[in-house]
Amino acid sequence: MRNVAVIMGGYSSEYKISLTSGGVVCANLNTNKYNIFPVHILKEKWACVLDGKEYTIDKNDFSVTINETKITFDVVFNAIHGTPGEDGLMQAYFELLEIPHTSCDYYQAALTFNKRDLLSVLKPYGIKTAESFYLNLGDEINVDKILNKVGLPCFVKPNKSGSSFGISKVKTAAEFLPAIETAYKEDNEIIIESFLDGVEVSVGVISYKGKTRVLPMTEIVSENEFFDYEAKYLGKSNEITPARISEELRLKIEIVSKKAYEILKMKGFSRSEFIIVNNEPYMLEMNTVPGLTNESILPQQANEAGISLSELFENAIEEALK
Template sequence: MKKNIAIIMGGYSSEVEISLKSGNVAYQNIAKDQYNCYKIHILKNKWVLVDDNNNEYPINKHDFSAEINGNKITFDCVFNAIHGNPGENGTILAYFDLIGLKHTSAPFYQMALTFNKRDCLSVVKEYGIKTATSFYLNKGDKINLDEIIKKVGLPCFVKPNNAGSSFGISKAKTKAAMLPAIEKAFKEDTEILIESFLDGPEITIGVLNYEGKTKVLPMTEIVTDNDFFDYEAKYLGKSDEITPARISDATHKKLEKVAKKVYRVLNMSGFTRSEYILVNDEPYFLEMNTVPGLTNESIIPQQAAEAGISLQELFHNAINMALKN
């Protein structure tokens, strides 16, 4: 008997449109002869099952079911394609845990930890993982620009602590640029992270639980036309994503070892995509995305293709791993 799979997409953050694209790619690539797939839109004003004719059926939040023409639909597994809140920060996954529904992501605490850049960096540092020098601000804190610059230097990156797709991030090159950058970041979050500039190539690494083992996908080198890998660079073609990355075998082995270690120490499962900067061939960890983009332009699908893994194999594996838990 075919399993019912709910593909959740949308969310409550600035990433809603990207998430809807990722969810639809998953829906198109999961074999309908093997699974009964349903698109579920999780939005601020409604949770609905959306059929192929765009008819909407409300989700019963008591047990995450839907009723279609008098038939109650329940689910065996949730495929999580929500970037940001509430999918990537663990909120909705805690709800699924409470009602006993399996899902393709890591446990909710791990999702919450990695979504909070500040806390994630604090944990990995304890395991000897190199990171940028950073300064934290909460909304309402007194802002002493001289103190910040003394610690992190210029240029520096100002970013929301809990946000994705590079929303709200700025590269501040001068003291005068700092306050506008801080104000921009605070529009996305009440906590912000200011980090020193690391000079070197950016390498993006996909790591996932594939057939029961931790697998590092072929790495991607980011060469952007913009000042950094921002929203335009990620989604509007303002960058070159070179897979596999142009690095030596020795550097590749070093990155692979660090990427596996980070995945393990954070107790991850499911998809992840982490960003590293190479400074004199030493990897510096920036952040981890636990619901990376799955659109046709996204990096994880590119890396999987380079590894000889089709989107169908990638998505079926995620479902199979979740059902075995």
């Protein structure tokens, strides 16, 4: 039997959601096939948590000693949203230790985690993106110049954070500087994007049985101004899978999503967000460790494709072990 470490938690505002995702993964893996070890990766400690007891992880080789027996892992299932699981740090660490893991490689993780760099890399391949402006902490802020470029309303977002933390929709020039303050609380880099008025769809692309597979798309209808934290996790949105779009448009988005996944040499799970304007998909971002709770979008899409949570998670482990 293979020893599987399911890593969860992380160092960002998303750690609670990640703990839920990790719990769902543990609950859906086949215990006749795998020995499952839930591992909490938190700023203050790395610990394997079994039956309410904590066993410290040895960071030298990512092992754990339980009842005087040293346990090493054949594979790691990554369920950490945000840093250090989605930005390349854990991926690089496991690569150095030669431990297979279910997420993409460290470069792809770092690139996709940085919205600005991701969109810059994909643009030359004809993948459309919103008009944008970038700021680093300490940069001079010329409000008129920025708003002339992106227009109003616009979105002010931390460049490297997930779950919509720190994002504001700005409708007037007066709201602009406070929105920048909010975004800087999450990150020292900011991306300001023009508002795209259209249908939002979320597209899961995964490596499934050795092939790139695009899952049925989800249309997101938020009760709030945009698909923010409340909409994502507190039920303030309708997620409609499959999305109510034409077959022609669905194929167009499928081609773009698959192209982005393959250009970037992605592995494992990914979930990309697009806004459709005048029948054209504009990419907003790509997540490489999307939510894996029962309510999360990617599991809903897998379910629609006839893939159960157990099949989805076991496939990820088997793909990693190849």
